[in-house]
Structure formats: C-alpha cells, structure tokens
Amino acid sequence: MIQMQDVWKTYPNGVMAVNGISIYIKKGEFVYVVGPSGAGKSTFIKMMFREEKPTRGEISIDGKNLSKIKERHIPYLRRNMGVVFQDFKLLPSLTVFENVSFAMEVIEESKANIKKRVMEVLDVVRLKNKARFLPHELSGGEQQRVAIARAIVNNPSVLIADEPTGNLDPETSWEIMRILEEINDRGTTIIMATHNRDIVDSMRKRVIAIENGRISRDEARGMYGYES
Template sequence: MLDFKNVWKSYKNGVMAVNGIDLHINKGEFVYIVGPSGAGKSTFIKLMYREIVPTKGEILIDGVNLAKIKQRQVPKLRRKIGVVFQDYKLLPKLTVYENVAFALEVIEEHPKVIKKRVMEVLDLVKLKHKARSLPTELSGGEQQRVSIARSICNNPSVVIADEPTGNLDPDSAWSIMEIFDRINDNGTTVVMATHNRDIVNNMKRRVIAIEGGMIVRDEQRGDYGYEA
C-alpha cells in the first residue's frame, strides 16, 4: 500500500528533516505518527501526499513512485489520497455542500454522481442538516468534519491527517476520531500525525515514533511514549 525506501529529506538551510526512513504500511491499517516537536513528523506527512519530494529514496503508494511522477500527474495521484489538515482549509464563501462537491467538480464528475456522493459523505460525518451552511456558521469540530467529508468523497485508498484534532476541544476531538474509526472500518488506510496522547493511548493502533528524522519505534497497538 505505502512504502518508504531509504527516504531522506534535506532543506536548503541544511536541515536534514528525514534520515533514511524505511517503512511499509499495509492496506487498511490505522497508523499514528508521533514524536516531539521538530522530530520530522510534518515533513514525513508532506512527503506522503507529495507536497514535497524526497532528496533521496523512493516513496510508493499503490506502486506509484511519488518522487518520479511529473507535476502534471500530481492531481491524478491525489485522487487516491485524502488529506485532512489541522486548520480545515475550507473555502469560506462556499457552503458545506459546495466545499465537498468542489473536490469532485475539479475532476469533472457527473452532477448526479456528485450530488449522491456528497450527501453520502455528509451523512457519514453527520452533517447533512448543515449542507447549506457556510463555514463561518459552524463550530470548529463541524468544520473539521466537513474537511474529512471532502477528503473521502473521491473514495481514496488512504487518508492522511496532520494534527486533525489540534484545534479542537476534547469532546470534539473524540467525535472526529470516531469518524476516522468508521472510515478505517470501511477499508480505507488512515495515517495520522498527532500530539494527542490520550487519543493514541486509548484508541490503540499501530504507532510509529519519529525522533531526529528517524523511526525510533514501530509498535502494533502501542502507546504515545513522548511528551507532547
């Protein structure tokens, strides 16, 4: 499903953010990426959805080498990858329905398919009743649920989440995690970077700990093991 093969990433300022990572994630896994601030988690996540490319090594999703595809091929690749950010990244002038539908409109999906799929994913995140609302009319937790709905409307094979509960109160955070749990139960691979110790320790899944740009621990159903 997802492979890192001797992946390195250095920046122009000389910082080596990822140091020779080798990793395999199976289809259908739920994986937490944890570690202290500055450990390299964000770089690791950005490499997964090709926001950046490795300095050295290979990253493969479903056999496609992200380091070698051309920039014009990236939009097609990202149909396989759903991405959820900490700050939601919703379009403020579009309704909930329009924000989710936009991801399907850009690939020129048929309008009937768009309507059906948007309502399906809004139902999954329990926001059908907010379809006509603007993002400013929603709570932070509701905005994040819209972001999740948008990320899965293309039926991606993997959803990558970068601190998705970082801006939320504990109750909202748990409701978001329940949604990710349902997405994973439906067969979608979930990879999530998080500082939330309680979530990792209570919703036990595979835990990959990164420190100094290297994987220092990889445990099935592990605990957080780091100070946030």
C-alpha cells in the same frame, strides 16, 4: 500499499528533516505518527502526498514511485488520496455542500453523482442537516468534519490527517476520532500525525514514533510515549 525505502529529506537551508527512513504500511491500517515537535513528522506526512519530495530514497504508493511522477501528474495521484489539515482549509464563501462537491467537480463528475455522493459523505460525518451552511456558521469540530467529508468524497484508498484534532476540545476530538475509525473500518488506510496522547493511548493502533528524522519506535498496538 505505502512503502518508503531509505528516504532522506534535506531542506535548502541545510536542515535534515528525514534521515534514512524505511517503512511499509499495509492496506487498511490505521497508523499514528508521533514524536516531539520538529522531529520530522510533518515532512514524513507531506512526502506521502508529494507536497515535499525526498532528497533521495524511494516512496511508492500502490506501486507508483512518487519520486518519478512528473509535476503535472501530481493532481492525478492525489485523486486517490484524501488529506485533512489542522486548520481545515475550507473555502469561506462556499457552503458545506459546495466545499465537499468541489473535490468532485474538479474531476468532472456528473451533477447527479455529485449530489448523491456529497449527501452520502455528509451523512457519514453527521452534517446532512447543515449542507447549506457557510463555514463561519459552524463550530470548529463541524468545520473539521466538513474537511473530512471533502477528503473522502472521491473514495480515496488513503486518508492522511495532519493533526486533525489539534485545534479542537477533547469531546470534539473524540467525535472526530470516531468518524475516522468508521472510515478506517470501511477499508481506507489512515495515517494520522498527532500530539494527542489520550487518543493514541486509548485507541491502541499502530504507532510510528519519529525522533531527529529517524523512526525510533514502530509498534503494532503502541502508546504515545511522550509527556503531554
């Protein structure tokens, strides 16, 4: 599914963010990526959807070598991936329905398919009753649920979440995690970078710990392993 082979990333300022990582993530896994701030987690995550390109080494998803994909083909790669960010990245002037449907409009889906599918995913994230609301009319947790709906509306095989509960209170964070677990149960591979020790320790999924750009731990039912 997702494979990294001896992947390195050095930024132009000389900072080495990723230092010889090799990893394999199977289809349908739920993986937490943990580690201290500045350890290389975000770079590790961003390389999976080609926001960052490795300095050397190979990253492949479903057999496609990301290093060899031309820039103009990156949007096509991302059609099979969903990405959820800590700060939601919703379009403020669009309704909940429009924010989610936008992801289908760019791949030129029919209006009938868009309406049906958007309402399906809004049901998954428990927001069907707020389809006409604007982002500023929603709570932080509701905005993150819209972001998740947008990320899964095109049925991606992989969902990448970078600190999706970072700006949320504990109760709302657990609500988000229950939704992500449901999505994973339907077969979507999830890779989630997080600093939330309670969630990692309670849910006991695979944990990949990154320190100083290297993998320091890779445990099937791991714990967070750091102080909050």
